[in-house]
Amino acid sequence: MSAPPAPVAVVTGANRGIGRAITVALAAAGCTVAASARDPSSLAETVAEADKAGGTAVPFGCDVCDEASVAALAARAGQLGPVRVVVANAGIAGPTAPLHEITLADWRETIATDLDGVFLTFRAFIPAMVERRDGSLIAISSMTGKRPLYGRTPYAAAKMGVIGLVRTLATELGPHGIRVNAVCPGPVAGPRIEQVIALQAAARGITAEQARAEMDGMSPLRRMVTAEEVAAACVFLASGGSASITGEDLNVTAGVVMY
DSSP, X not given: OOOOOXXXXXXXXXXXXXXXXXXXXXXXXXXXXXXEESSGGGGHHHHHHHHXXXXXEEEEEOOTTOHHHHHHHHHHHHTTSOEEEEEXXXXXXXXXXXXXXXXXXXXXXXXXXXIIHHHHHHHHHHHHHHHHTOEEEEEEOOGGGTSOOTTXXXXXXXXXXXXXXXXXXXXXXXXXXXXXXXXXXXXXXXXXXXXXXXXXXHHHTOOHHHHHHHHHHTSTTSSOBOHHHHHHHHHHHHSGGGTTOOSOEEEESTTSOOO
């Protein structure tokens, strides 16, 4: 008797950082991962790392702000097999500035990517999951959706919106056997947080070293989190071990946020 096919998972924004770590972790856990990014050629390293981890990642191009692009991703990923896990990870940092200095264009770009992108991604995969009465939808929110971060109003609004989307969608889809959860990372060590630190320092008139020390000092563990730790939370929420968990926003913040 042949082995059953590997479960299919989809990860958006899989070309770097958290998205790459999530893709590799899900592949290592036995999923065939449809890894997407706006530029599919940027996924080469992600695919290679998944292969090195003993799993499979298949690259796809997708702009999560474009309805047709997301629909095409759902159709192509479905050709790999029934999609049982979707991680809506794609996002941008948005501007760092006082609200009255932020342009409408920058506000809309942040909301479109970080909130509308989750809506479009989940919406594209829900019908098939409802039909099968099975699925795990995971959105990457942020601790900034729960606590303030100076000058980051568009990002905070989008990430708090993701939490509201997840809670409500969990209520809608629970009767269909589908779970919906969010992961809220704290500062994740890597190039992106270094850019955030530099912008925070410039906006507040302090040095980057001061801003970094403040960020580390917020944690009882006195450190940032790693992309791999965030990925581990996603693997758990994708697994049967979390079968009774839905509507949650799981903190991976090294203790910065405890609610």
